[in-house]
Amino acid sequence: MNEYVKAFQKQGYVLVRNFISKEMGKHLFEYLKLYEYDTKLKGTYHEFEKDVQVSNTFVAGHGNMIFDSLMKTMKYKMEYCTGLDLFPTYSYTRLYKSGNELKRHKDRPSCEISVTVKLSDSGWYNWPIWMVNTPCYLNDGDAVIYRGNELEHWREPCGGYDGYQMGQVFMHYVDKNGPYVEHKYDIKMYPPRIAMENFFES
Numbered sequence: 001m002n003e004y005v006k007a008f009q010k011q012g013y014v015l016v017r018n019f020i021s022k023e024m025g026k027h028l029f030e031y032l033k034l035y036e037y038d039t040k041l042k043g044t045y046h047e048f049e050k051d052v053q054v055s056n057t058f059v060a061g062h063g064n065m066i067f068d069s070l071m072k073t074m075k076y077k078m079e080y081c082t083g084l085d086l087f088p089t090y091s092y093t094r095l096y097k098s099g100n101e102l103k104r105h106k107d108r109p110s111c112e113i114s115v116t117v118k119l120s121d122s123g124w125y126n127w128p129i130w131m132v133n134t135p136c137y138l139n140d141g142d143a144v145i146y147r148g149n150e151l152e153h154w155r156e157p158c159g160g161y162d163g164y165q166m167g168q169v170f171m172h173y174v175d176k177n178g179p180y181v182e183h184k185y186d187i188k189m190y191p192p193r194i195a196m197e198n199f200f201e202s
């Protein structure tokens with residue numbers, strides 16, 4: 001059993017440095033900023049602010065293709081760090097802003113095994129995610145893997161300067177041998193995602 005699996009089993013979460021490369025993190029952060037800019041040019045920005053957990057943030061969506069494909073790519077590392085065989089469920093992305101807050105919460109069953117990856121930020125400030133009363137400070141490409149439907153997690157109000165931004169992607173999985181396997185590809189919540197099965201299993 002490797003050190004990540006030991007920590008994950010003991011704590012219910014594990015911090016993984018360089019989960020993705022810093023360059024990949026930066027690239028995806030730039031993609032999010034470009035995506036946001038594009039919605040402003042097209043006049044559709046308001047459609048991307050509707051986040052029930054965090055107000056005044058930009059969301060590139062549930063199941064954005066670039067992040068769903070990253071979720072598939074990183075499945076092997078999720079399995080290595082948890083010691084579990086997994087099915088992907090869905091991805092979600094936020095471009096956080098100064099003043100944002102994520103209340104203490106647990107997530108739905110599709111988030112049984114979750115990872116939150118820091119893509120990058122605008123610098124000079126680091127905004128931690130809290131796991132079981134421990135602040136986790138992430139650098140570009142670092143991640144926390146955690147039991148999303150069991151562990152309370154949150155972010156205190158973001159104290160970054162005016163204009164501070166941070167890109168974060170959440171990728172969710174379920175244990176192939178666990179109680180939530182019926183949520184694979186998030187088909188319970190979004191039945192059209194059954195069409196993704198061939199993609200995720202190819």
Ligand SMILES: [Fe+2]
Nearest residue numbers: 106107148153
């Ligand atoms: Fe959450």
